[in-house]
């Protein structure tokens with residue numbers, strides 16, 4: 001008989017189901033303690049708020065939904081981005097919070113995972129409206145965030161400015177400036193000089209060691225990047241810097257392909273002036289879905305979740321996928337790609353550069369002592385390469401793919417912490 005008290009229903013959504021299934025598959029594989037497994041499949045704290053939002057024209061007051069989910073409070077404060085999207089929901093936020101827990105554990109950061117979101121279309125907001133949404137959302141979750149509790153960062157649809165408004169709102173409430181309450185803020189407020197580009201650069205940092213695994217030299221190889229936001233844009237810049245040819249990019253407006261290579265500085269100038277890639281000359285316009293299947297050596301999904309599915313996994317030409325976005329590949333697609341010999345660097349490892357530099361930013365804010373860009377970039381590279389090597393070693397020892405190995409590493413670390421803390425009371 002179906003249980004009427006199935007607590008998982010609280011977070012039920014395709015993304016949450018996928019995250020839990022992924023966790024349980026690995027938990028079984030490593031014979032994880034049953035009690036720990038039960039605790040880790042559910043987030044520890046989930047906050048849902050609704051709040052009023054007045055548009056600039058002052059006519060209507062809408063009700064918006066906001067979320068903040070803290071998956072694991074065992075190992076220190078929680079850390080995770082805030083996304084603004086028209087379809088964000090509690091289950092999606094909970095799934096992403098769980099992924100953040102594994103991600104932090106894989107690179108060895110003293111954080112549990114969290115995530116937040118507001119269900120709103122960020123493109124439909126004026127600057128003043130975005131500011132009102134952000135300040136009110138911050139006020140609604142003010143009791144659950146803080147430099148020692150839970151530290152937000154940007155994610156889809158939010159940026160440095162959003163973080164500055166959160167920092168200001170929080171600081172106004174507590175009565176003094178608290179830069180360490182968010183990361184990914186502007187450098188003028190104690191933000192890290194390298195945070196904006198950290199995720200995209202981190203993704204590209206892992207291309208050479210991953211390419212080595214498939215006997216591929218990086219120089220001159222073709223890369224396609226889906227998404228040209230915070231992650232995709234800096235991944236494109238970094239890929240060009242290491243001698244790769246960016247042949248395809250996309251954003252919400254269009255996809256662009258040029259087999260001879262696109263000039264990344266022209267693309268960035270274009271979006272700086274016109275916001276979207278649409279209309280860019282010297283390239284063929286293609287659909288976002290079509291872009292993923294075009295000829296290339298390395299594919300970097302850096303926009304949305306669930307874009308590589310069983311429907312298109314067979315047609316992907318890349319030999320190497322480095323996941324900039326969170327959860328871009330479904331479990332079914334993952335299996336197809338694995339069988340086809342496509343080497344995947346999973347999101348929880350590949351895009352961990354963002355949270356790593358966020359960790360640096362938080363440490364610097366707490367100490368009021370700021371590092372040089374070279375120190376930040378050097379330490380980032382060191383942490384990511386070490387994590388990659390450790391995950392690869394687990395993959396080889398256990399005979400599993402990199403995603404499974406990364407999850408094994410993350411879950412083992414978290415489980416060990418949970419077991420030594422014990423159960424209160």
Ligand code: NAD
Nearest residue numbers: 156157199227228229230231251252302303325326351354
């Ligand atoms: P962003 O909002 O800066 O950029 C998103 C990009 O995706 C934009 O170019 C946008 O036009 C495009 N996009 C949006 N909707 C689309 C659609 N329906 N079809 C095609 N393209 C679409 O976001 P971001 O910070 O670059 O995040 C991208 C992904 O990377 C997300 O999955 C996010 O969770 C993940 N991520 C981001 C960071 C970070 O530091 N920003 C860190 C880790 C993971």
